[in-house]
Amino acid sequence: MNRKHIDEIEKQMKLANEGLPEEERKFFADVIPTRVDPFNKYWEQFLNWARSRSLWMLAFGTGCGATELRPLMTSRFDMARFGIFPRPTPRQASVFVVGGYASIKTIKRIIRSYEQMQGPKYVIALGSCTINGGMYYDSYNTINRLDYYIPVDVYIAGCMPRPEALIAGFNRLKEKIVAGECEGMNEYTDKFDWFKKNQKEIIKDWNMPDYNW
């Protein structure tokens, strides 16, 4: 392969960031994220054990399901005893709880926040709206299926699911993490083009970088 081919492939690998004005493009990531494989088997098992016992949740109320998170955080249901803590910034969080319906405006923020989280990262989708649209299935400005836009690890059905259901969901997530089944971070990079196509189809005014690192 000569230099010209390499340049061409590199050009294809680059993100165009076409939604941004010309002068702002250089400030943002222009490289497609790449797959990061797990460590060797036993070390990864140990790390997964620790990850499952220290889940840092992104405290970002995305829909009406966020009301169910308040009793979960406070004395009544006390999620801290399961090792789940709210974290105010996506940089440090490892679990993203999408709280119910996601309007087009919100899905934009959900994507940006999800991409800013440092992997391995997990997503819990809460309520029927994230599974099939729920009561908003024919609404003009909400999405119907969340896993077209970001990879989802655990769904919790219900409208709205009670905090007990959320705890059950978190426990299911823990089991999946320990079993090493939560590779949403790599799924997102492997199917990056497909996710971006879906995202851009639904978000008409795409005025953000193509990937927020």
Add this chain to the structure above:
Amino acid sequence: MSIWTKVLYAVVSVSVATVYGLTLGGIVRKLYARVHGRFGPPVWQPFLDIIQTYSRRVAVSHGNMFFLGPVLRLAGGLGTYLFIPVIFGSALFSNFSMAGDLLLVMYFVFFGQLGMALGAGQGGHPYSPLGIARGLAQMSAFEVPFSLAVIAVAIQYNSLNITSIVAAQQGGFMHWTLFTNPLAVIAAMISILGMNMHAPFSIVMAPQEIPIGPPIEMNGSFLSILQTNRGLFAAAKLVLFMNLFFGGATNIIEMIVKTFFIYMFSVFVGAAYPRFRPEQSFRFFLKWPAFIGVLSIIYITYLGGAS
């Protein structure tokens, strides 16, 4: 003793202090949870959190200073700890104590925060400089009563060496600075409230105001360095206070009991009070605590009969 033996001892001593500091952090989380009427996380949760943040597969950096911020913070914690003799008369826990180490330690207590200020500023998030501005202002404020108390102690024992200050307090609890110069201890214990940053002085990492302030952009291994330092630095500060004001310790059990209760003082205050606004916090330290600090110097110079 050869330098390598000393280095080996220092490694053991730093590990013990880090584990102790992190366990204290876990106990404090449990205590706060019980005050809220919750069960709270297990005591070993800080260790799990460190492994979890360390195990992130990717980390975003914002430049060279961003790399150096957590490193300098850890250097501040290590520097503080390594020049304080932890257990009086023990070779294993004497660290690198030497003549004039009190001045060095006082410098290192504030060094970490300055390093963090440089590093977090490069993160570019607006809440980082806001947290740092609050942190540095509060630091300057609580430094006033703390420095006055340390000056009083230095005058009282006529020494800037922590080992000889501890040695002068041996021989029964009535020899502790707590009883020979209570005013200095009052000023210092008020300043430790600000130093530990529990409520009402939790304005730097105020979770509901400026999400978590300075380390808001820190992720993955950067954050795990900061968490490790939090354990080590907490232990270092407590040991310093124990040495200066509560007669030091001659064995590890005594050290653990004394530092635990010194820490619990700021935890109990923190559990009982809401948070100050920044300007209230700065003004608080510059009024009565600073005045008590000046009184303690006057007391020890003219009335206490400095030895």
